[in-house]
Amino acid sequence: MSDGRRFDVVGTGIATVDELLYVDAFPKPDGKMAARAWMRSIGGLSAIAVATAARLGGTAAFLGAVGADDDLSRYVLDALAREGVDTTFTARVPGYTPIHAMIVVGIDPPTRNIFGFRPLDSSPPGLPPIPDEGIAAGQVLFVDSAHGPRTIAAMRTASARGIPVVADIETNTSPHFPELFALADHLIVPVALGRTLAGPEADPPAMLRALWSDRRRLAAITDGEAGCWFRVAGDSAVWHQPAFPVVAQDTTGCGDVFHGAYALAIARGESVAAAIRFASAAGAVKASRAGGQAGLPRADDLAALLAHPPISRRI
Numbered sequence: 001m002s003d004g005r006r007f008d009v010v011g012t013g014i015a016t017v018d019e020l021l022y023v024d025a026f027p028k029p030d031g032k033m034a035a036r037a038w039m040r041s042i043g044g045l046s047a048i049a050v051a052t053a054a055r056l057g058g059t060a061a062f063l064g065a066v067g068a069d070d071d072l073s074r075y076v077l078d079a080l081a082r083e084g085v086d087t088t089f090t091a092r093v094p095g096y097t098p099i100h101a102m103i104v105v106g107i108d109p110p111t112r113n114i115f116g117f118r119p120l121d122s123s124p125p126g127l128p129p130i131p132d133e134g135i136a137a138g139q140v141l142f143v144d145s146a147h148g149p150r151t152i153a154a155m156r157t158a159s160a161r162g163i164p165v166v167a168d169i170e171t172n173t174s175p176h177f178p179e180l181f182a183l184a185d186h187l188i189v190p191v192a193l194g195r196t197l198a199g200p201e202a203d204p205p206a207m208l209r210a211l212w213s214d215r216r217r218l219a220a221i222t223d224g225e226a227g228c229w230f231r232v233a234g235d236s237a238v239w240h241q242p243a244f245p246v247v248a249q250d251t252t253g254c255g256d257v258f259h260g261a262y263a264l265a266i267a268r269g270e271s272v273a274a275a276i277r278f279a280s281a282a283g284a285v286k287a288s289r290a291g292g293q294a295g296l297p298r299a300d301d302l303a304a305l306l307a308h309p310p311i312s313r314r315i
């Protein structure tokens, strides 16, 4: 490990407190039904990505923000601490608070309906910049699209220091989208954004062309149980990593787990294709388990899956 890079993965962006409600099926309007279970968990793209990197045996730090003194913020800090995620560089901002979300998970068919109590791209006033020291402490920087200017500044700092940036950008609605998009080295997005950028009828190769730039080491599209399509630097071919076959229980956070596992694999010097396969196994384990934090994968869970196909193939 080079000087000062104490963490495999440092991440900035969204942390949430999720109230997960498990129901047999999503109710019709005006319906009434008994729920199967209710659970509280930490959530959010960046918080789950760093928690996953730590759960899988890596070292990780959260560079995002919480409030100074409120219950939701305390919950987030405690949850990160339980995974061993370092919060030294987490900003404590008076008046700020994590997003509070209600997620209704339908079991058959598997669905997840997310109601967040604040716009995901909101950039609260008074957020201090991320200390350079925090960014420099990571082998890899993970970002989502929250807190645009603060995140963009962190991406520039990482870039100037030769630290690769892994990005999850779910929508193009933020005014900061063009810069976030331009500065990502490893860009992994959900298929919905691929369609937004390349057109509703676009196939994965067309979506990956829309995501590609000279800067990219990787562009990838994830599509739940249909798996992941990707393209790597120096090769215009499109590859498909099928999803690992599991019985899905709860796909909440699969993409966040995928990103955290991918970032950890890159930090450990794995090839992009190996990192995608590792991430796919992590996403599959999460899909197979109910619960947010409770469903995060461990390294042993992945080893069992990775011993078997599928491997990625060129399409």
Ligand SMILES: Nc1ncnc2c1ncn2[C@@H]1O[C@H](COP(=O)(O)OP(=O)(O)O)[C@@H](O)[C@H]1O
Pocket: 190, 191, 221, 222, 223, 224, 225, 226, 227, 228, 242, 243, 244, 245, 246, 248, 251, 252, 253, 254, 255, 256, 258, 279, 280, 281, 283, 284, 285, 287
């Ligand atoms: N039902 C599933 N079975 C197996 N793997 C899954 C399943 N759902 C998601 N995954 C894995 O997790 C990845 C990310 O999931 P996806 O649902 O596309 O992201 P997001 O949660 O951001 O919408 C997928 O590409 C796949 O590898």
Ligand SMILES: [Mg+2]
Pocket: 170, 190, 255, 256
């Ligand atoms: Mg996602």
